[in-house]
Amino acid sequence: xxxxxxxxxxxxxxxxxxSWSLREAIQGCVDAGLGxxxxxxxxxxxxxxxxxxxxxxxxxxxxxxxxxxxxxxTTDPAEARSAEASNREAIDEAAALNAATLVLVPGxxxxxxxxLEAARDRATQAIERLVPYAHERGVTxxxxxxxxxxxxxRGVISTLAQALDIAExxxxxxxxxxxxxxxxxxxxxxxGQLQRAGQRIVSYQICDWITPLPADTLLARGxxxxxxxxxxxxxxxxxxxxxxxDVEVEIFNADIWxxxxxxxxxxxxxxxxxxVQPYLT
Amino acid sequence: xxxxxxxxxxxxxxxxxxSWSLREAIQGCVDAGLGxxxxxxxxxxxxxxxxxxxxxxxxxxxxxxxxxxxxxxTTDPAEARSAEASNREAIDEAAALNAATLVLVPGxxxxxxxxLEAARDRATQAIERLVPYAHERGVTxxxxxxxxxxxxxRGVISTLAQALDIAExxxxxxxxxxxxxxxxxxxxxxxGQLQRAGQRIVSYQICDWITPLPADTLLARGxxxxxxxxxxxxxxxxxxxxxxxDVEVEIFNADIWxxxxxxxxxxxxxxxxxxVQPYLT
Numbered sequence: 418x419x420x421x422x423x424x425x426x427x428x429x430x431x432x433x434x435x436s437w438s439l440r441e442a443i444q445g446c447v448d449a450g451l452g453x454x455x456x457x458x459x460x461x462x463x464x465x466x467x468x469x470x471x472x473x474x475x476x477x478x479x480x481x482x483x484x485x486x487x488x489x490x491t492t493d494p495a496e497a498r499s500a501e502a503s504n505r506e507a508i509d510e511a512a513a514l515n516a517a518t519l520v521l522v523p524g525x526x527x528x529x530x531x532x533l534e535a536a537r538d539r540a541t542q543a544i545e546r547l548v549p550y551a552h553e554r555g556v557t558x559x560x561x562x563x564x565x566x567x568x569x570x571r572g573v574i575s576t577l578a579q580a581l582d583i584a585e586x587x588x589x590x591x592x593x594x595x596x597x598x599x600x601x602x603x604x605x606x607x608x609g610q611l612q613r614a615g616q617r618i619v620s621y622q623i624c625d626w627i628t629p630l631p632a633d634t635l636l637a638r639g640x641x642x643x644x645x646x647x648x649x650x651x652x653x654x655x656x657x658x659x660x661x662x663d664v665e666v667e668i669f670n671a672d673i674w675x676x677x678x679x680x681x682x683x684x685x686x687x688x689x690x691x692x693v694q695p696y697l698t
Numbered sequence: 699x700x701x702x703x704x705x706x707x708x709x710x711x712x713x714x715x716x717s718w719s720l721r722e723a724i725q726g727c728v729d730a731g732l733g734x735x736x737x738x739x740x741x742x743x744x745x746x747x748x749x750x751x752x753x754x755x756x757x758x759x760x761x762x763x764x765x766x767x768x769x770x771x772t773t774d775p776a777e778a779r780s781a782e783a784s785n786r787e788a789i790d791e792a793a794a795l796n797a798a799t800l801v802l803v804p805g806x807x808x809x810x811x812x813x814l815e816a817a818r819d820r821a822t823q824a825i826e827r828l829v830p831y832a833h834e835r836g837v838t839x840x841x842x843x844x845x846x847x848x849x850x851x852r853g854v855i856s857t858l859a860q861a862l863d864i865a866e867x868x869x870x871x872x873x874x875x876x877x878x879x880x881x882x883x884x885x886x887x888x889x890g891q892l893q894r895a896g897q898r899i900v901s902y903q904i905c906d907w908i909t910p911l912p913a914d915t916l917l918a919r920g921x922x923x924x925x926x927x928x929x930x931x932x933x934x935x936x937x938x939x940x941x942x943x944d945v946e947v948e949i950f951n952a953d954i955w956x957x958x959x960x961x962x963x964x965x966x967x968x969x970x971x972x973x974v975q976p977y978l979t
Binding site for chain 1 (some may be wrong): 808812813814818844845847848849851856857859860883884885886905909910911913914915925926927928931
């Protein structure tokens with residue numbers, strides 16, 4: 418049996434139980450004894466910000482992240498303005514929810530555009546433009562480096578080292594990094610980069626790298642323990658860097674989405690207790 | 699029309715035309731006016747080394763690479779000995795064929811083993827054991843860093859920077875690096891790493907990163923121009939590092955394997971002429 422104290426830092430990212438509404442996910446976290454939830458803007462929009470804030474407050478859960486801002490690699494000025502407006506709205510939401518961070522997914526290469534370096538520069542500049550707005554509202558932006566498998570179509574920032582190169586241009590209270598095992602488990606020297614990150618780690622997301630990779634690579638993530646990630650070693654490095662926040666389980670996977678959400682939360686809690694929680698301190 | 703001079707540095711890696719025997723592939727290269735061929739050990743074994751050497755010599759083609767050695771991340775001593783014996787045999791073959799390099803694919807994590815760092819160390823040690831044997835035979839080993847998509851099951855060395863950290867422990871004539879656009883196009887700072895590599899670049903392999911990624915990720919490579927790789931920029935960096943060797947087209951892709959090999963060679967020659975050759979000098 419899993420005791421409640423052991424799960425106090427565990428967070429359910431809503432995408433792991435994609436069929437649940439926000440209210441259902443919050444209730445699921447409370448029922449399972451989790452300490453936090455990672456909220457997605459799409460499900461937030463279904464209930465509206467005010468009701469979401471009320472429900473979260475009543476639940477006693479922390480909001481470990483708001484997912485997600487970013488997607489600002491476009492070369493089209495109108496699209497760039499629209500992305501900025503959307504990111505400002507996301508910052509407002511993160512502030513209202515008192516989220517630990519707003520997760521920024523950089524975005525991929527525009528269609529037909531092969532200049533990866535320029536896309537990375539545009540992402541950096543877009544973050545720079547958002548910082549004053551986020552700072553005023555007390556929101557820490559979290560840059561999410563993404564597995565190179567997504568470099569073309571989703572996230573042009575590919576390593577923790579690269580994300581830190583960007584984050585370190587700003588105050589640590591303004592810009593941090595999102596550390597996700599799926600994205601970073603393979604990175605040479607990642608333990609050293611986690612040490613370097615220190616207080617900039619604003620979110621620790623976990624799921625496994627499984628092989629063979631499912632056919633839809635956007636749904637390629639596995640439950641902790643089902644794949645190749647060494648959660649003990651990775652978690653020790655995250656803890657040793659000083660991270661004391663929540664640990665969010667974020668799994669995009671068709672099989673997991675097809676399972677009853679309560680059993681998914683049960684499995685992830687058990688795996689967390691076995692593979693992650695013992696290495697957190 | 700493509701002139702023959704333009705194709706003098708183009709090489710067909712046998713895996714691009716997987717249905718061709720070695721003799722057919724050599725004839726295909728000669729007919730198309732290519733300067734070189736990248737040979738696979740499996741097809742080499744079908745005809746035997748002596749006949750292969752004769753056929754290659756008669757053709758006038760250079761052997762841009764022998765594919766492949768490596769796969770030495772096992773923790774089992776008997777398997778490690780067998781891998782070493784197989785790699786020595788591959789070195790003998792590379793020497794006989796006068797191949798520009800023996801490509802070393804590091805291998806993945808052993809089943810159930812999650813210690814990526816230890817697997818990387820074993821790969822490094824295995825290379826170290828092979829160097830004297832390769833040196834005596836005048837063979838340059840080529841470490842192939844592989845896209846992190848393969849870190850678990852195929853190649854634990856994930857970046858050019860990491861491959862160079864290993865290669866630089868040895869003389870450049872003994873150990874170099876294989877630069878493959880599919881594996882490295884996303885690497886932050888890759889232009890700088892190519893400069894650092896300089897004379898250590900022993901093979902330049904090209905194919906494209908396409909999205910959505912085909913369901914079988916081992917067959918996920920695309921024809922140059924069909925995906926997201928900026929071949930002009932990458933090739934300029936390779937040339938600027940001093941590389942004057944052959945350019946090998948290596949595409950693992952079910953659709954390309956289903957097409958008539960002569961038309962595949964025609965298409966790759968045309969794409970090479972448009973997207974790569976102009977940036978080689």
